[in-house]
Amino acid sequence: MKVKQVILRHIKMRLKFVFTTSFGSFLDKEFLLLEAKDENGLSGWGESVAFHSPWYNEETIKTNWHILEDFLIPSVLNREIEHPDEISQIFSNIRKNNMAKSTIEGAVWDLYAKQKGVSLANALGGTKKEIEVGISIGIQKNVDELLHLIEKYVKDGYKRIKVKIKPGWDVEVMREIRKHFPNVPLMADANSAYRLDDVDRLKALDEFDLMMIEQPLASDDIVDHAKLQKQILTPVCLDESIHSYEDARKAIELGSLKIINIKIGRVGGLTEAKRIHDLCEKHNIPVWCGGMLESGIGRAHNIALTTLSNFVLPGDTAASSRYWEKDVITPEVTVHHGVITVPDKPGIGYEPNLEVIQQLTINEKSFSS
Numbered sequence: 001m002k003v004k005q006v007i008l009r010h011i012k013m014r015l016k017f018v019f020t021t022s023f024g025s026f027l028d029k030e031f032l033l034l035e036a037k038d039e040n041g042l043s044g045w046g047e048s049v050a051f052h053s054p055w056y057n058e059e060t061i062k063t064n065w066h067i068l069e070d071f072l073i074p075s076v077l078n079r080e081i082e083h084p085d086e087i088s089q090i091f092s093n094i095r096k097n098n099m100a101k102s103t104i105e106g107a108v109w110d111l112y113a114k115q116k117g118v119s120l121a122n123a124l125g126g127t128k129k130e131i132e133v134g135i136s137i138g139i140q141k142n143v144d145e146l147l148h149l150i151e152k153y154v155k156d157g158y159k160r161i162k163v164k165i166k167p168g169w170d171v172e173v174m175r176e177i178r179k180h181f182p183n184v185p186l187m188a189d190a191n192s193a194y195r196l197d198d199v200d201r202l203k204a205l206d207e208f209d210l211m212m213i214e215q216p217l218a219s220d221d222i223v224d225h226a227k228l229q230k231q232i233l234t235p236v237c238l239d240e241s242i243h244s245y246e247d248a249r250k251a252i253e254l255g256s257l258k259i260i261n262i263k264i265g266r267v268g269g270l271t272e273a274k275r276i277h278d279l280c281e282k283h284n285i286p287v288w289c290g291g292m293l294e295s296g297i298g299r300a301h302n303i304a305l306t307t308l309s310n311f312v313l314p315g316d317t318a319a320s321s322r323y324w325e326k327d328v329i330t331p332e333v334t335v336h337h338g339v340i341t342v343p344d345k346p347g348i349g350y351e352p353n354l355e356v357i358q359q360l361t362i363n364e365k366s367f368s369s
């Protein structure tokens with residue numbers, strides 16, 4: 001297969017809720033969408049999950065645009081590609097920039113599956129026809145608002161509730177949640193808000209029978225997480241610390257984690273995500289698919305990946321309507337009692353809505369050889 005044309009679009013979408021991060025809060029989420037066309041005009045789609053500011057990792061929309069325009073797109077355009085697994089090899093001389101790499105690699109995977117006439121799930125080796133999903137709730141103004149949201153999503157049937165924690169918004173909040181929801185599958189995401197010195201505070205969370213605590217310590221650490229895991233009962237799940245198969249291998253060997261949150265963009269694409277999945281399966285480490293507030297394009301890739309056998313825990317792939325008044329795909333992603341039915345159409349299985357995408361586009365550029 002050859003990619004004859006790439007269209008890179010920078011779009012902006014208004015979220016239905018304010019998303020709070022260490023950089024502050026935002027209501028508009030910006031994305032890059034990448035369309036890769038073959039000689040017959042067939043299109044594969046990928047999405048950059050980089051944020052506007054470098055709070056989650058070092059990548060941003062602007063760094064992704066630069067790396068894609070100046071390095072990644074030129075190295076893929078008009079090149080004979082037998083299988084999308086080759087992309088990570090083509091990019092091997094480019095350091096890091098995983099979210100940029102994942103954007104074009106995902107589009108090539110989608111194009112490859114469409115050319116073969118199979119779903120992306122099938123092309124990846126996934127077999128599940130339905131996937132169970134959970135919901136991730138950001139830090140709220142007060143506990144009552146948080147409890148109200150949990151009640152709504154439990155009623156919607158989401159299979160697990162993920163809440164963000166940080167020092168001062170953790171033990172007491174979890175106690176309140178457990179008072180109202182003693183049995184709901186519950187997990188916490190700390191986004192590196194703690195230090196190893198906070199071990200007593202983190203041990204106190206053992207009282208609440210959490211499924212896991214996600215990324216409690218530094219975003220580039222696997223050593224202190226190994227020390228922490230030996231001191232707490234709650235399973236440690238790593239997100240930001242795991243950028244590759246090698247990171248996962250070392251973290252498993254050190255005992256730094258018991259669960260991995262796989263995010264396609266963070267690890268550089270679907271091929272690496274699948275390698276990490278397979279490694280974890282071999283070591284009985286369950287995985288789940290994390291979210292990055294994706295549009296429907298990225299959401300579709302997450303659904304396809306989650307059909308692989310070791311994705312045994314509910315992920316963050318909620319319904320389009322949780323985030324967007326109108327998503328950029330038809331049909332939108334819907335969730336029924338916490339379950340998504342996996343589309344079996346060729347590729348990502350959802351049709352990009354070009355009219356909506358054009359309305360949301362704030363910049364675009366076409367590249368062809």
Ligand SMILES: O=C(O)CCC(=O)C1=CC=C[C@@H](O)[C@@H]1C(=O)O
Nearest residue numbers: 056136239290291292293294316
């Ligand atoms: O996409 C979703 O609904 C989940 C988003 C989410 O929980 C996160 C996205 C990005 C960084 C964090 O805030 C958190 C995470 O770390 O998983």
Ligand SMILES: [Mg+2]
Nearest residue numbers: 189214215239
């Ligand atoms: Mg996380």
